[in-house]
Amino acid sequence: MTIRLDDVSFAYPDGSLAVDRVNLAVAAGERVAIIGQNGAGKTTTVKLMNGLLRPTTGRVLVDDVDTASQTTATTARQVAYVFQNPDDQIFGTDVRSELEYIPRHDRWSAERTNERVRRAVKMTGIGKYLDLNPNDLPFAIKKFVAIAAMLVGEPRYVILDEPTAGLDGRGLALLKRLIGQLEDEGTAVVTITHDMRFVADTFDRVVVMAQRQVIADAPATEIFDDDDVLARARLQRPVGAQLAQDLGLAPASLQLDDVVALIP
Amino acid sequence: MNRTPSPVTQVVAIGIGAALFFVLGRFVAIPTPIPNTSISIQYAILAVFAVLYGPVVGALAGFIGHLLIDATGYGIWISWELASGVFGLIVGVLLLRNAVAEGEFGRPLAVRFSVAVVLANALAWLVVAPLGDVLFYSEPANKVWVQGSLAFVSNSITAVVLGLLVLSLYARTRTRTGSLSHDR
Amino acid sequence: MALIEMRDVNFTYAYADAPALQGVNLVLQPGLLYGVVGRNASGKSTLCNVMRGIVPNFHDGELTGDVDVLGTPLRDWDPAELSRRIGYVFQNPFTQISGIRDTVFEEIALGLEHLGVDREQMIARVIEVVHELGIEALVEKDPNGLSGGQRQKVAFASILAMDADVLVIDEPTSQLDPESTEEVFAIIRRLKEKGKSIILVEHSIDLLAEYVDRIIVLDGGRVTAEGPAQDVLTSPALDAAGVPRPEVTEIAHRLEAQGRGLDTTPITKDAARTVLSARLQETSRDHSTR
Amino acid sequence: MISNTVAPPTLDASYLDRFRKPASLGNPVRDLNPLVLLACAVLLAVVTAMLPELVGSAAVCLAAVVLAFLGGVGRRFVSVFARLVLAVGGFLFVVRVIFAKDADTYWSWGPFGISPTSITEAAGFTVFVLAMCAILTLFFAFVPIRHLMLALEDVGVHRKASYIVLASFQAITDLGANVRTVLDAQKSRGVETEGSIVRRAGAFLPVLAPVFLSAMSQTEERALALDARAFNVSSRHSQFVFLRRPGITDWAVLGGMLVLTVGSIIGKVLLWH
């Protein structure tokens, strides 16, 4: 039960190569962060995973089925992708109808619909906004609506593209809880983010992309210890960890409490 | 519109409105048995733009959009382009000061919209278009009247029905923003 | 003359039940860099919209109270003149492309065309901001074929090129990688050094702490604190508004909670380094003397 | 293997020099002033109307093909024009030919009939319409809308007016992009939109409403984006990309075209009336 990218390359129609010979596998129930510079190819990579894009060369296998051999819709039922730009995903005129889109399309029973929608709403904390228009919601909340809409379908893999952008502290905590919950249920979660503190606190496995390629794939502590990888992907440690390192408090720890404990 | 849209918004709306009018008119024309006449659904969108952005936008979007349709088709026929402009203008004028953009779309407004669309259609297709045909192109009067009346009937029906549909959909996208409570 | 003065300002979006801004009183001085913080939906973008006249010119709603921008009441401003005097980078990075230019290079030049800048100067300005943001590789691309972060950089570059004296910047780094984020902040600092007045909304509190002069805290549409960064970031108003502290300040707070408080509460990395290394030396000295 | 990676340009002096020179499409015919080309297109339409039916129109079609190759857009033009000939031409011819009103029909049924005269008439009309289509297609193949607008601005057309036209054309492209966005959103929710014609047609309707609604909400976003770029400032504005001033060649071409037009009118009155 994995998503596997075998030597995958992808070029956009204008000729720009966005992903270059990437090999990557995400197993069921895993929790993975993808980090890297702007334009490194993160969004392109995950769009390849759910079939929205098909590789120019190489293969993408979802549970051993080549995404090129089936429709995007079929792949997408397994692999839910939450768009970087929520406006690209949300078209309902109110939040509730957005959430009930898949149930209505698949003619689910009312109970099943209610149960799944309620669960998705609870996980994302958007209960207050059900009757509102997604267009009027602040960016961050719109993003949660987009996540909830995908959770309703109970996919086996969930991909979140920059869910931390513009999120406040409370939103971050909520997101962290949500990811944990999905992991407990055996759903794999792949998250693209630029928030290094969030990565350090939430993910064990971190995939680093730079210049269209995967340059590292390791536990967070290892990645943030690897000066070479950090330099090549132009990444930085979370501020607290930077401080610990500057002060020579080895090992440069990532969690704030560890840093605090190291200070006499 | 309680407040006239800013000049920038109007300019943008003319461009986008004309494009929508063009696409619908050029590629979604439903043919009828009567030669040279098809059911045009673009007037519904035009009416909606006139309601949302005012008479100037309605007039210019209609005129330019129609010009684009004809310029990429069988040639420009200025009296009908003017008629489309007049249609947008009149709908806009008759619906000045509405609050659709804020999500208000009840029965009174629906009635007002329908009346405005029918009136505007009458002026456009029973007066401007035939008169223009006779003046600019010296077309036989009875032929242009038949064409005009047909256009009047079919455009009135489609514009009212589809226009109401689009407006209510649009108003739904602008529903009352409830009190967004600050805790999640 | 104050840059912006707001007295008892309330704003409610058309047909919203609750006001987005309530009883806002603020006096902003020119030449400073203001950071605006607050939870999602606390009214930060709305505050920017009012300062730049987007409210009431573009968004319907009820605005009460007095707003003076550069000494002139908001209602007396010609909207076009406001757009020339105050640069505004919007929050949403995906909706700021003009749609009428085919390459990033021309997209960035668009604002300069509208201002009537002559060609040589246009080229110079565009090149300058392209270098500043490090987007040389993108200049030939169609603005619609960019990644999220690239779009945000191009949007920022387009406004930067116009070189207005006052800038309102709403979350310019939400989609940016750490390095680009630092670069954007460095640019903002240079702008300030050139004498520009800047209002910056940002969730990344660590960076705000490093760069801004003063901080405005919003909570549920109300301004709950305004003052020098050092004071505001160490005050309880920040917690009350649900805004996290900078990591270094958080470390200091946790130390204090354990009865090992520092002499001063740092908000920047440098300050933290100084006070912590002092502590480290102290303890090692204690150690050796014992 | 992927080889066509676009190399980023180096922003050196030679690159920047492009912006100091007038915009060029790299072909002398296409680099004629867009307004001159527009005038030529109109005059050519007049000429077509003056020339004897069928032969004249056919000659204009042929001329258009030759011009297209001269302008370096031959392939594109021929592929579009061929489709027009098949679709528009075929349709018009059939519709026109089956309404013979005279007696010596080859075949008749109810109101329909085909006769030698109806065939000639239909052919004449069809080729005439095709010639008009050829002129129009050629014009748009030669002149990017952006250049037409620049030329209009050069002769004093207001920037807002030229923006409206440019934006209209752009919005048509944007609508296509909107359709793709909505389709992508549908697909990612597991709604089948690929496959048979029936399935695609079924997917079409639910896409329409969101596409138009998002086009409408784009109006506001676009307006704000333009306002941020000081679109509404009324001072003199400048052009980044600019056109060459019309020169002697432009006037010569226009003159030649005028002579041709006058000639065709005289011809129509005196020779082949």
Ligand SMILES: Nc1ncnc2c1ncn2[C@@H]1O[C@H](COP(=O)(O)OP(=O)(O)OP(=O)(O)O)[C@@H](O)[C@H]1O
């Ligand atoms: N639609 C497109 N057409 C052409 N090129 C594109 C398109 N979308 C992205 N690209 C290019 O492909 C490269 C990779 O883009 P991608 O969106 O995958 O980056 P990313 O890692 O997600 O970056 P970000 O963090 O900024 O979102 C970029 O250089 C970008 O310019």
Ligand SMILES: Nc1ncnc2c1ncn2[C@@H]1O[C@H](COP(=O)(O)OP(=O)(O)OP(=O)(O)O)[C@@H](O)[C@H]1O
């Ligand atoms: N166009 C609009 N119409 C109606 N209500 C709106 C509109 N824009 C914002 N609001 C509401 O006004 C309130 C303040 O929103 P605002 O966008 O100013 O928050 P913010 O502090 O910028 O949030 P974020 O951190 O998510 O950007 C919210 O309750 C929001 O839902």
Ligand SMILES: [Mg+2]
């Ligand atoms: Mg991305």
Ligand SMILES: [Mg+2]
């Ligand atoms: Mg905001």
